[in-house]
Amino acid sequence: MPGVVFFAFFAVAPMVLAVYLSFTTWNGLGDPKPVGLANWQKLLHDDRLTQSLTVTVLLTVTSWAFQTVVSLLLGVWAAGRQRNRAILSAIFFVPFLLSSTAIALLFYALLDPNFGVIHQDTLGSTSGAFLAIVFVGGWQFIPFHTLIYQGGARQIPEVLYQAAAIDGAGRYRQFFSITLPQLRNTATTSSVLMIVGSLTYFETVLILTQGGPGTDTAILPYLMYEAGFKSYDFGYASAIATFLVVAATALSLVLVRLTGFGAMRSTREGM
């Protein structure tokens, strides 16, 4: 019950108000004035929204690919029982414990072209800025997904590997024929978390690139922030926010449906 009240007050109520605000114009002073569909029409014809959507999708897909591959390999590696792996896994987990803001500030300093580690105009080029965001996001969240994969890999029954070894399967064959198929449900869970998470990426972009160079990394949440807290156009910002909520909800529903997340079949059927 307290959970419901909390959710209603801090999630549902603001959501309803954001929908209301999206039909008004409000600069933060006085009362919001109703403007009908003006903000929504503006949203439909805003070139920056199209660009922003493209960047958001690209970022989501790239982050997902990068994080999945690395966390899968690290997770399977960390699932081993050797002591050095336990110690290293603990160290690998540290980035996830740091705040996103601190991480972004740290990398911002490291990317300084004069005093950082890479003497390049990284954040000044479109691809550089984009890859920096993907990398920094990965650096932060890979430890968490590694943990998921580690747990998943440890659940795989040892007998499967023993049987495969008897049949003469090598390490690679074992990985592709046993580990990967057995991790199917783990991968689904991790991917859904990654994809929905990257839709609400914000601090990293705000601190590293401020949507730049130009507007090339201005993802949806950043566009919303800019409209609201830089231009004080809270009506338009709320329209973007509502759009984001609808898009993210739709996407996660589709993901759940497509991946069978709701009705996961056991990977051990027939064993």
Added chain:
Amino acid sequence: MESYSRRWVLGAGATTLLTAGLTACGSSDSTGSSSTVTAFVYGDDATKVQVKAATRFNASAAAKKAKGKIKLEKVPGTDYPAKLRTAMGSPNAPDVFFNWGGGSIKAYQEADQLVDLTDTIKSDPVLSSGFLPSVLAAGALKGKNYGIPMRGMQPVILFYNKSVFAAQKLQPPTTWAELLDINKKLKAANITPFALGGADIWPELMWLEYLVDRIGGPEVFDRIKNGDASGWGDPAVLKAAETVKQLIDDGAFGKGFSSVSYVNGGAPAVFAKGKAAMHLMGSWEYSTQLGKFPDFAKTNLGWSAFPKYEGGAGDIRNVVGNPTNYWSVNTRTGNKDAAIAFLRDCASEAYAKDLVANGDIPTTSNAEKLLDSSPNPEFAKFQYQLVQQAPAFTLSWDQAVDPDVSTPMLTEINKLFVGKSSPAEFVSALKGLK
């Protein structure tokens, strides 16, 4: 999914929670008890001057007469404008607040939240003759005063590294041709001519502000500031953008400038260490360097006015930047007399002395004689005379126009500097800003 809903609250919900507060309590007009006057101030190092002023005022006869005491609230962080906007829309609005004049207070004026100080200033000799007229005027909106100057002046100055200039046998440029010539010599010696914190964007803006002034005169931006977006079509804007493009293509800012930040200390360090020879920056560069590279600030930091542009309409004495910061009074204050009495203290000699001791240059008419006690009298007098003799002091563009214009304007400037748009595209994008 849990992290999803939490972030959603942070992102989308923050704005709307404010609405809830506003609609619930928006009808109440009181701003605390009438005897306490709350003042919001930008919470940086310079706040100690305002802290002293509040203490002095609270013990004064003027405070007793007005039956009010000042309570300073130091609002930390770079997001002061957003925090102020939030507070001003809520029942906990301050009575008196720090601002940049011009566009930064326009929305408050339109919402009837600013006390018109024009007559107060006119009828009070302490205020009317207390400040430099150009500074008082720069904070006004359509000829009406809403602010009292309360901090030091912050003109944008061309700083140069004296040891680099001496080693290359150079003099600070007074004309554009000289500047280009200096650039050539510096590049031959493998030194970047100018440090530029492009990641922050506003340091890029300074170049356009000065170039448009020198090429077309202060009238060009004046027209834009007053709401005529077609003013961006003035040939001076295109010429300035082309000049910027030439500088960039020529390597005047080095290669990685768009990843360099002023705020995190990157650009000041490039300049202090002699990797770059010059730095176009607000006068606060001096105190920044004093904090980070004290030896450089004391012995090797040189300064000069922005050069003249051959054939341009602008006077070399014109200045751009932030004339100063201002106190404005909220119409909903419970004790207007106390608020205005506190504002009068800014014209006092004691206040000016505190500013000078802090390394600031007061914008009061009595300031010049106090400057000898400044930590750096030479720099102080240079600044004071620069501003005092300026035929025009153009307020920083991002402060002069509305936030909903300045945000896309800064984005367009960034696109010009990173090469995402050509000077012609830059001009046509700006003309589209209403």
